[in-house]
Amino acid sequence: MQAAAxxxxxxxxxxxxxxxxxTVPRPQSETLALLACADRVLAEAILADRDQPPFDRSTRxxxxxxxxxxxxxxxxxxxxxxxxxxxxxxxxxxxxVEIMTGAPIPLAYDAVVMIEHIExxxxxxxxxxxxxxxxxxxxxxxxxxxxxxxxVLPVGTVIEGAEIALAAACGRSELQVFRRxxxxxxxxxxELVTLNATPGPQQIxxxxxxxxxxxxxxxxxxxxxxxxxxxxRAELERTIRSxxxxxxxxxxxxxxxxxxxxxxxxxxxxxxxFFFTGVKMQPGKPLVFGRLPATDEFPTQFFFGLxxxxxxxxxxxxxxxxxxxxxxxxxxxxxxxxxxATLVEDVAGRADLMxxxxxxWTADRVRPEVRLVGxxxxxxxxxxxxxxxxxxxxxxxxxxxxxxxxxxxxx
Ligand SMILES: Nc1nc2c(c(=O)[nH]1)N[C@H]1C(S)=C(S)[C@@H](COP(=O)(O)OP(=O)(O)OC[C@H]3O[C@@H](n4cnc5c(N)ncnc54)[C@H](O)[C@@H]3O)O[C@H]1N2
Ligand code: MOO
Numbered sequence: 001m002q003a004a005a006x007x008x009x010x011x012x013x014x015x016x017x018x019x020x021x022x023t024v025p026r027p028q029s030e031t032l033a034l035l036a037c038a039d040r041v042l043a044e045a046i047l048a049d050r051d052q053p054p055f056d057r058s059t060r061x062x063x064x065x066x067x068x069x070x071x072x073x074x075x076x077x078x079x080x081x082x083x084x085x086x087x088x089x090x091x092x093x094x095x096x097v098e099i100m101t102g103a104p105i106p107l108a109y110d111a112v113v114m115i116e117h118i119e120x121x122x123x124x125x126x127x128x129x130x131x132x133x134x135x136x137x138x139x140x141x142x143x144x145x146x147x148x149x150x151x152v153l154p155v156g157t158v159i160e161g162a163e164i165a166l167a168a169a170c171g172r173s174e175l176q177v178f179r180r181x182x183x184x185x186x187x188x189x190x191e192l193v194t195l196n197a198t199p200g201p202q203q204i205x206x207x208x209x210x211x212x213x214x215x216x217x218x219x220x221x222x223x224x225x226x227x228x229x230x231x232x233r234a235e236l237e238r239t240i241r242s243x244x245x246x247x248x249x250x251x252x253x254x255x256x257x258x259x260x261x262x263x264x265x266x267x268x269x270x271x272x273x274f275f276f277t278g279v280k281m282q283p284g285k286p287l288v289f290g291r292l293p294a295t296d297e298f299p300t301q302f303f304f305g306l307x308x309x310x311x312x313x314x315x316x317x318x319x320x321x322x323x324x325x326x327x328x329x330x331x332x333x334x335x336x337x338x339x340x341a342t343l344v345e346d347v348a349g350r351a352d353l354m355x356x357x358x359x360x361w362t363a364d365r366v367r368p369e370v371r372l373v374g375x376x377x378x379x380x381x382x383x384x385x386x387x388x389x390x391x392x393x394x395x396x397x398x399x400x401x402x403x404x405x406x407x408x409x410x411x
Contacts, residue, residue: 005290007278009395010319013168014335016275017320020302021327024155027178027247039220040177041330045230046153046163051143051173054128055104060114060138061231063125066094067111067135069204074124080104101191105139112138156332160335183221185212185241186242188229188236188254191309207253207381208313212306215314219322220329221248231260233269240266244298247328252319253308255286262327263305264288280353280395281311281319283363283378289320309378315356315390317410337410338392341370345399349393358387370408 008016009227029043039085058064066076074096076087082102091097099105099112103175117131127133146152152170153163169173192206193199208229213223219259224246229239231254243249254263255277264277267290274290283286288305304321306313319336341361349355358380361370376385392407395399400406 005274005277005387007285008276009280012287013276013279013281014319015350017324017337018333020275020289020291020334021324024302026058026329026330027181029176029178029279030357031174031176033338034164034173036281037167037175037177038161038164039218040154040180040286041220042157042158042159042163042175043330044176045151045155046167046172046175047058047171048146048148048150050148052145052169056142057140058099058101058103058105058112058138059140061101062099062116063096063118063140064105064108064109064110064354067133068136069093069096070113070127070133072123072126076120076123076125080106102332110135110139114138117359132336156330159324165301168242173358180222181247181249181325181328182221182224182245182246183216183325184224184226184246184319185209185216186239186243186249186251187308188231188251190260191367192228192253194228207390208306208308208372210298211310211314212252212317213316213323213371216250216325219325220331221325229243231262231391233262233266236262236266237256237269241268244292244301246293247301248276248321248325249292249301249303250306251303251311252306255288255305255307257286266293268307269301279316279320281315281351282353282355283309284316284319284356285306285353286312287316287320307378311358311375311378311383311384314384315409318390318409319356326350338407339368340405341368341408343391343400343406344369344371345401345402347372347391347393347399349395349397351398354395355393356390356403356409357393358383359389359391359408360387361389362411368408370406391406 012099019361051356055391077095079098080086080103081100086106113133117128139196185204188207191204193203209225216223229236233292251263254261271293279287286307290299292302306316323335358375359370373386390409
């Protein structure tokens with residue numbers, strides 16, 4: 001049964017989700033060991049604990065010197081390795097010091113000449129003909145990357161390798177990160193059986209709960225798989241009530257036109273507000289997005305009723321659930337990851353809806369290309385696993401030709 005709310009175009013539906021995502025308050029925080037912070041979101045700004053670099057640093061193996069001195073041969077009076085400091089006393093005009101990449105520049109000098117750009121004769125060096133050197137060349141000045149006390153990473157940053165390396169450079173072995181939102185996953189359908197059961201000939205394994213759990217974890221949430229809810233009002237309602245202690249509910253199945261598609265009816269009975277009950281897209285048309293009201297026990301709670309067809313479930317997750325979840329995990333509001341690629345074959349679009357078809361995207365540097373993988377429709381998990389993206393074919397255009405640059409949804 002359909003609840004009272006509209007079917008929206010893709011962009012309108014996405015805007016609706018992002019608008020509600022922006023109202024979600026940031027979660028509580030917790031402190032974790034640095035490496036346990038991967039894929040989490042920063043709940044504190046990371047400050048540089050000292051100047052970066054902490055000294056004027058040589059970026060090349062070569063010779064430190066005064067740039068203005070190199071018009072004549074210079075005398076090499078010593079060397080400085082990374083981790084050392086020049087201890088050799090005053091450095092007169094006409095001198096140079098051999099220096100390694102990463103070593104501190106002596107105060108008296110203002111440039112480093114690469115070893116490849118000099119000619120050496122015993123203790124004397126001179127610039128190879130045709131080479132020049134300017135003051136400051138091959139030196140990164142102290143504090144030029146960050147000054148001590150300066151924020152180098154703001155609250156809300158998703159932590160990956162780059163951020164972990166920077167936090168480590170700032171001496172941080174622990175970070176304050178946001179708690180992961182708990183996401184209840186409820187698969188509905190009388191035909192579904194659990195993974196450890198042997199399915200009867202007409203039964204279907206509940207693959208959606210597993211696919212969703214993996215996607216939730218990757219998007220920064222903590223998946224909570226609830227038992228399969230059969231297509232009976234009372235049991236469905238009981239399962240949804242048992243999910244009220246989570247931050248978000250994802251239901252799969254039971255949102256289309258069938259006699260036993262009860263999800264919206266049961267949510268409506270619980271006082272749900274619906275923001276949309278369908279999106280002009282394929283797969284994923286019956287997608288439902290709404291919010292349950294606060295009760296004495298629980299605050300308001302967003303839910304998505306995802307279409308049961310497994311590819312519809314996954315595509316709608318990437319487009320709509322992931323942006324909401326990223327926000328709930330404390331990150332800035334951001335939409336799905338779209339890139340562009342050249343289509344290598346002709347493909348049919350649909351006038352009335354946006355198609356998102358399983359496809360293979362070659363991440364080529366010069367000319368990324370995309371081709372459809374071929375599928376049997378929105379239940380085809382094997383085709384979905386042969387794909388690495390979805391080719392996006394916007395409405396109001398019935399043909400897309402080989403050579404057209406189109407949008408691709410990454411996953
Ligand atoms: N008369 C119409 N029929 C259908 C329409 C329509 O507009 N008019 N829409 C179709 C579209 S599009 C989709 S998508 C499906 C979505 O239906 P439901 O969300 O109600 O999903 P179910 O009917 O429960 O299941 C559909 C399909 O997916 C399989 N499924 C369901 N849950 C799981 C799970 N947890 N793991 C694996 N597979 C699952 C289920 O067995 C069905 O084969 O409706 C179309 N019909
Ligand atoms: O959208 Mo249904 O999602 O086409 O199978």
